[in-house]
Amino acid sequence: MxxxxxxxxxxxxxxxxxxxxxxxxxxxxxxxFSLNTSPAPKLPLEGVTLKWYADLGxxxxxxxxxxxxxxxGLSASILSTVLGICAARALTRYxxxxxxxxxxxxxxxxxxxxIIVAVSLLIVLLQMGLSLSLFTxxxxxxxxxxxxxxxxxxxxxxxxxxxxxxxxxxxxxxAFGTFRxxxxxxxxxxxxxxxxxxxxxxxxxxIMAFFLTGTxxxxxxxxWGQLRFAAKLPGxxxxxxxxxxxxxxxxxxxxxxxxxxxxxVRAAGAAHA
Amino acid sequence: MPxxxxxxxxxxxxxxxxxxxxxxxxxxxxxxxxxxxxxxSGCGKTTLLRMIAGFxxxxxxTIAIDGQPMDGIPANRRPTNMVFQSYAIFPHLNxxxxxxxxLKRLRLDAxxxxxxxxxxxQQVSLxxxxxxxxxxxxxxxxxxVALARALVMRPKxxxxxxxxxxxxxxxxxxxxxxxxxLQQAVGITxxxxxxxxxxxLGMSDRIAVMFGGRIAQVASPKEVYQKPVNxxxxxxxxxxxxxxxxVLAENDASITVQAPGFGKxxxxxxxxxxxxxxxxxxxxxxxxxxxxxDDATAPHxxxxxxxxxxxxxxxxxxxVQAPGFxxxxxVSETNNYGADDIPVGAPIRVAxxxxxxxxxxx
Numbered sequence: 175m176x177x178x179x180x181x182x183x184x185x186x187x188x189x190x191x192x193x194x195x196x197x198x199x200x201x202x203x204x205x206x207f208s209l210n211t212s213p214a215p216k217l218p219l220e221g222v223t224l225k226w227y228a229d230l231g232x233x234x235x236x237x238x239x240x241x242x243x244x245x246x247g248l249s250a251s252i253l254s255t256v257l258g259i260c261a262a263r264a265l266t267r268y269x270x271x272x273x274x275x276x277x278x279x280x281x282x283x284x285x286x287x288x289i290i291v292a293v294s295l296l297i298v299l300l301q302m303g304l305s306l307s308l309f310t311x312x313x314x315x316x317x318x319x320x321x322x323x324x325x326x327x328x329x330x331x332x333x334x335x336x337x338x339x340x341x342x343x344x345x346x347x348x349a350f351g352t353f354r355x356x357x358x359x360x361x362x363x364x365x366x367x368x369x370x371x372x373x374x375x376x377x378x379x380x381i382m383a384f385f386l387t388g389t390x391x392x393x394x395x396x397x398w399g400q401l402r403f404a405a406k407l408p409g410x411x412x413x414x415x416x417x418x419x420x421x422x423x424x425x426x427x428x429x430x431x432x433x434x435x436x437x438x439v440r441a442a443g444a445a446h447a
Numbered sequence: 448m449p450x451x452x453x454x455x456x457x458x459x460x461x462x463x464x465x466x467x468x469x470x471x472x473x474x475x476x477x478x479x480x481x482x483x484x485x486x487x488s489g490c491g492k493t494t495l496l497r498m499i500a501g502f503x504x505x506x507x508x509t510i511a512i513d514g515q516p517m518d519g520i521p522a523n524r525r526p527t528n529m530v531f532q533s534y535a536i537f538p539h540l541n542x543x544x545x546x547x548x549x550l551k552r553l554r555l556d557a558x559x560x561x562x563x564x565x566x567x568x569q570q571v572s573l574x575x576x577x578x579x580x581x582x583x584x585x586x587x588x589x590x591x592v593a594l595a596r597a598l599v600m601r602p603k604x605x606x607x608x609x610x611x612x613x614x615x616x617x618x619x620x621x622x623x624x625x626x627x628x629l630q631q632a633v634g635i636t637x638x639x640x641x642x643x644x645x646x647x648l649g650m651s652d653r654i655a656v657m658f659g660g661r662i663a664q665v666a667s668p669k670e671v672y673q674k675p676v677n678x679x680x681x682x683x684x685x686x687x688x689x690x691x692x693x694v695l696a697e698n699d700a701s702i703t704v705q706a707p708g709f710g711k712x713x714x715x716x717x718x719x720x721x722x723x724x725x726x727x728x729x730x731x732x733x734x735x736x737x738x739x740x741d742d743a744t745a746p747h748x749x750x751x752x753x754x755x756x757x758x759x760x761x762x763x764x765x766x767v768q769a770p771g772f773x774x775x776x777x778v779s780e781t782n783n784y785g786a787d788d789i790p791v792g793a794p795i796r797v798a799x800x801x802x803x804x805x806x807x808x809x
Contacts, residue, residue, distance in 0.1 A: 340502055341535035343522045345549030345600060355548075359539045 204418060208411035215407065226412040236413065239396035243377055246308055246392055250315035251372035257316070258323030258368055265324070266331040284321045291317065292385040299386070306388035314382030319372035326371055326428070330364020330435035363435035370428035374421045393417065452514075453478040453604060453636045454499060459508030461494050468494040470660040471508070476604075476638060478513075481630050483639045483647040486657035487683065492640045493608060495657075499638065500606050501525045513603050528597035529606040532613070534589050536581040536596075542568070543577035546595045567599035570629060587618050594626075598633065605630075607639045611646060623649050644684045648672060656680045674715070677808040681730050688736070688776050689807075692729045702806055704729060708749060708771040709799075714806050728807045733764065733779035735803035738786060738795060745798030751776070753793050763787045767795055 203215075211221035230236055264270075265277055283291065292314065299310050338360070342352040380394040387395060397413060400406040454476040461469040469491040476482045484492035497503040499510060501522030510517045512526055528549075537545050547564045555563070568574050571591040576584075581592060590610060597605055610626075611619045627650045630637045641647050647654050648668040655665045656675075664676045675681035678689065692706035703713040706729045714729075739745060751769030763786040765778040778797055780786035789795065 335533055335535060337531045337533050337535040338537060340522070341529070341531055341537075341596075342548070343502075344500060344527070344529045345596065346523050346552045347549070348523060351552070356537060 201418065204411055205415040208408065208415045210408065213405055213408045215411070226408040227416075229409055230412055230416075233409065236396060236409070239391050239393045242308055242390050243393040246311050246315060246383075247373045247376040249312045250319055250376040251369045253312070253316045254319035254323045254372045255327075255365060255368045257320055258327045258372075259365065261320075261324050262327035262331050266328055266334065267336075280324050281321045283317055288318070288381045292381050295382070296385045306386055308387065308390055308392075310386040310388075311383050311392065314386045315372075315376040315379055318379055318382060319375050322371050322375060323368040326368045326432050327361075327364050329432060330361055330367070332436075334360065361435060363431040367428040367431040367435065370424045370431075374424045374428070378417060378421060451478040452476070453480070453512065454638070455509075455511040456495070456499075457509055457511075459495070459498065459505045459510060461491070461498065461503065462506045467660045469498075469505075472660075472662050474655055474662060474665060476636060477652075478636055479634050480652045481627065481637045481639070481650055483641055483651040483654045484657060485641055485644060485647040485654050485683075487642055489659075490657040491660040492642075492657050496529075496606050496608055496638060496640045499604070500527050500529050526603040527606055528600045528602040528604075529608065530590070530593045530597050530610045532609045534593040534613075536584075536589055536592055538582045540581060541577070542573065542579045542581055542584070542592055545581050545592050546577075546599055548596060549600045563599055567595040570598060570633070571595045572625075586614055587622070590614070590622070594629075598629075598635075602635065604636045604638060607637060609640055609642070611641075612643070619646075626650060648684070656683065658683075674805055675730075675807065678728055678730070681805070681807055686733045686777055686779070687730045688733065689774075690729045690731075690772065692727050692806075694727050702727065704806065706804075707773070708769060709747075709801075709804065712801055712804055714801070714804055716806065730805050730807050731799060731803050733777040734762075736767075736776060736778040736797045736799050738765070738778065738780045738784070738789075739798050740784060747801055748796050748798045749776070750794070750796050753789055753791050753795050756787075756789065756791060758787055763789075765789060765795065767797065 206219070207215040208226055209222050209224070210216075210219045211223045211225075212219075261280055265273065295314055295317070296306075299306070299313070304310060338356055339352050342356045343349070347355060378394055379392075380398065383392045383395050384398065391399065393413070397410050400410050452475045454474075456472055456474040456476075459469060459472045460467060472491070472495060484495060486492050494503060498505055499512070499517075501517065501520060501524075517525060537548065540548070543564055546567050547560060550560050550563060564577070565574070568577060571594050573588060573591050573595060576588065581589070584592065590613075593610070607626075611622050614622060623646060626637075626639075630650075639647070639650065648671075651668055653665060653667055654671050656663045656671055658679050663680050664671055666674070671680060672684050675684060675687075678687075681687040681689075690706050690708060692704035692709075692712075694702055694704050695711065696703040697716065700716055701713055702716050703711065704727055705711050709729065712729065736749075737745075739748060749767075749769045749772075751767040751772075753765050754768045754775055755766035757764040757766075760782075762779055762781050765780060765786065766775045767778050768775045776797070778795075
């Protein structure tokens with residue numbers, strides 16, 4: 175046992191580093207190649223340039239796609255957060271029959287094969303007579319985002335001491351005043367976090383967008399289209415880098431807010447524990 | 448103290464399906480009184496408190512506060528304020544903002560609001576901590592914040608839901624003294640819910656002892672302790688030795704019983720006493736049985752043998768088996784005279800005063 179323990183750390187540490195390298199090195203190569211003067215993604219770099227980034231601004235198709243992604247992202251994140259608030263509030267506050275199975279069904283899209291869901295959704299939407307547009311993409315994205323919203327919001331709402339709302343009423347505040355002065359400030363970080371997470375997911379979601387979009391494309395679908403042309407690769411790399419950094423910043427911020435919400439709610443209950 | 452009624456509870460029942468959390472409770476609480484609702488968990492005391500606060504609605508019956516019926520009046524429009532068991536301090540606000548929370552709706556001018564917040568903080572000895580984050584505080588100060596937040600509203604009634612249960616023993620005892628002092632200083636009617644008999648005995652003007660949704664007895668601490676109406680109340684408020692007795696005679700004021708070990712005893716008739724065939728239960732508190740040292744004698748005494756003892760620092764509980772008694776008697780004696788040195792197996796004599804024997808309804 176003792177011998178095992180003394181050997182384990184050295185190779186386990188090595189394995190852990192290798193694992194991290196496997197995940198992140200390819201991703202880190204993206205920004206590196208996006209700065210290359212040559213359009214071919216090869217090391218060593220020929221020279222360093224920012225021209226691919228400058229060119230992005232001069233590509234109307236790309237700008238259109240970015241605008242579409244922004245519209246879809248905002249709509250999907252707001253819709254999924256609103257639905258998520260309702261679900262998370264019900265799941266954390268009330269005990270009702272089939273609570274656990276319902277929770278499971280809400281979270282299921284996380285593990286369902288997305289391509290199957292996308293195809294099914296496509297068939298249903300067409301049967302309903304809806305034509306494909308950014309609206310249908312938003313519907314697909316809401317489906318993908320809701321489980322994330324519910325997960326983030328549940329952790330923010332969990333342990334919310336109901337007596338806080340009672341205390342507010344006891345001190346003379348109305349139901350609406352209580353929501354505004356107690357409930358909302360307590361859960362606001364979780365709500366913002368849910369908005370950021372679902373926006374980020376919608377922003378780089380490809381399969382739903384690919385199947386459900388009409389003539390207007392979102393950024394990932396645009397990138398997919400560009401990959402056919404070798405000359406467009408540096409532009410894609412530059413765009414990819416911007417998306418990567420943007421997603422990273424948004425998700426970090428979302429996680430900070432989520433933890434803050436959780437701490438806040440827990441702190442209120444701590445005295446009781 | 449004027450005997451004006453502050454809270455009038457008449458025939459209040461609260462049912463959850465077939466279960467009655469509170470069953471036909473009738474009670475008046477006087478203005479300026481420190482009143483406790485005492486009982487084990489599930490006895491309905493918290494349900495009653497929450498109905499006074501307006502968080503719960505009686506299934507039937509009415510509650511009036513200061514002469515005003517409270518039917519249909521929500522919690523935010525009642526002249527009551529509550530100190531919650533969990534304190535329910537708003538974690539996103541600092542101490543001062545917590546205390547001033549309810550004042551915001553009154554739209555006082557800034558100086559007046561400031562003055563009232565400071566006054567409330569001073570009443571609970573939190574002066575100078577106003578800017579602290581409420582969640583940085585530990586249990587004791589948090590509870591003071593909860594208290595200040597309620598008192599600042601100058602309610603007609605302050606409701607306290609097991610406010611001391613989360614504190615450690617030392618702090619709890621200190622807060623008991625402070626709560627009592629505070630109540631006398633502000634003169635507001637306090638209604639305390641507790642399951643701790645010492646808390647209720649030590650702080651209250653009057654106590655309602657509750658069991659299974661019913662109010663068993665309402666009386667002063669001394670009276671509920673010395674003259675419990677039934678066996679349940681007697682047992683809940685400290686220890687009691689019970690003896691089955693045979694009723695020999697009874698009139699309106701007293702009953703005479705023949706009890707094994709105690710012989711023939713005439714005692715005050717308990718208010719709720721109902722004759723259970725020919726039997727009655729007689730009770731005596733362990734501290735009313737005194738050890739007779741050396742050659743001392745007393746007009747009423749019992750001889751027996753010490754079969755067990757429990758040491759509690761200032762007192763010792765001696766378990767005494769005496770002939771004629773079905774169960775061993777529990778005797779509580781101070782250690783001033785060496786009760787802690789009496790060995791198990793030693794012969795012992797204990798004295799009692801027949802007045803200390805109470806007849807109990809079952």
